[in-house]
Amino acid sequence: MAAVEATFKEQAVLFGRHELVGIVTRPPPAQQTDEPAIVVLNTGIVHRVGHHRMYVSLSRELAKRGRTVVRFDFAGIGDSKPRHDSTSPLMASMTDIREVLDSLEKSHDVHSFILVGLCSGADHAVLYTHTDPRVVGLVLMDPTLPPTFRYYVHYVMQRLKNVRNWISLATGRSGLMRLVSAHLMNRVRPAPEVEGISLHNLRFSSYLPQCYRGAAARGVRMLAVMTSVSVRHTYKRQMLDAFPEASAGCQLRLEFFPESDHLFSGAEVRDRLRAVICDWLDTR
């Protein structure tokens, strides 16, 4: 055990004005590098440890490789106190990320960051990156993807296998109709600013492609990891079709985990995930 502990140090920290609870995992001083710090975001309302403790093992593995890693809880999630103002949940999360990055910049002398998130965490990461040039990389696990033409084809083919869906279609209660109408409505609306959106409507928001375009234009490196069961995608290349700009210049690496569920259940799957992230970080 002592040998393992010697390879990283962990410190409990309260970040920013809202005293967000977090853990900073660092390599010993001799092994510290000037590489960007890694900041891991909450998945939904699960606290910073993550499902199956996946963010603890990831943080420690990366710290052993010379990286400074932070996992923290947004206000009102996990151990962080809730806010008592009228800020929307999405804007509050954006502010929380900024406060953590500001704190790290001051206290740990790091000036660039890589954000890591699963599901809502991935969406928060993409949206935040659009607002802060200090973010130079993204690790996105099952992020929200807009439906593409091929998505709709897959969706319809799947749905038509079930008689019930035929009845829903005939009676006007089909989910497909709702999907398409939401899609079309957002096509004709002007692109909103981040203040005007929520994670709930992000899938159809024209702000999302804008964020990916902005990140790609800035040269932000991206690793996207897609599992088999996300309801948001139905085929492998959906991300490339949805955000063609993101793959330009080889800034986007796409990895598939067909054997994994959305929560990366299974030690072998998480081992592979850590290996993929480490390899991506090491690759220039």
Added chain:
Amino acid sequence: MNPLFIGTTERRLFGLYEPAAASRGKPRAAVLCYPWGMEYIYAHRTMRQLAAKLAAAGFHTLRFDYFGTGDSSGESEQADLVGSNSDVGAAMEALRDIAGTPRVVLIGLRVGANIAVEVASQHESEVEALVLWDPIVSGEEYADSLANSEVSERVRRQIRALDLPSRLPSLPQRSMILVTQRLPSHDQLGLPVEFVTAACPWVEEITMSGALPVPAINRIEAWLR
């Protein structure tokens, strides 16, 4: 709220200490014992709310992650029941030092309740009261429910050996068994079991929808008052 590490260099345990908001006479203190595995993940919000409620009621509270779980040191494979028992002992010692109380209340949820029973029998003079919240009555039954979980055979054996009815004679005089999920095995206990209609805090579909077992939290606070 103060995040901190307690324990030894070899066994660093992450904890959150909440000082008593309003002292009502002698200071009192409570250590919260989490469940394990995914139950720990889903029950985390509830345990945080319980700690806040008790702190507001005048309890210094400490909740912490067992070795090999949560933010504590150690690999997940190193977590086991024997070690968790000693971790609760370390947490009690830390809280008694911080709060200046000779005795503490132990509150355990699910397998945390069974751990609390063991620790209470080993530290009799240091435990003021014990709250067992939906404890594991039969280890065999619980182990079966973990069939697809990432639990080592060693830990599975320890879990199978859990047998709450046989441990009841060693409970402190002031003990409460509170359940939100009635089981036929509760009839074997031979002790009064208090049923509270509330969400089961370790069940994913309930906790992820934002529901909190407020009546159960309130009942624990009222009983300890």
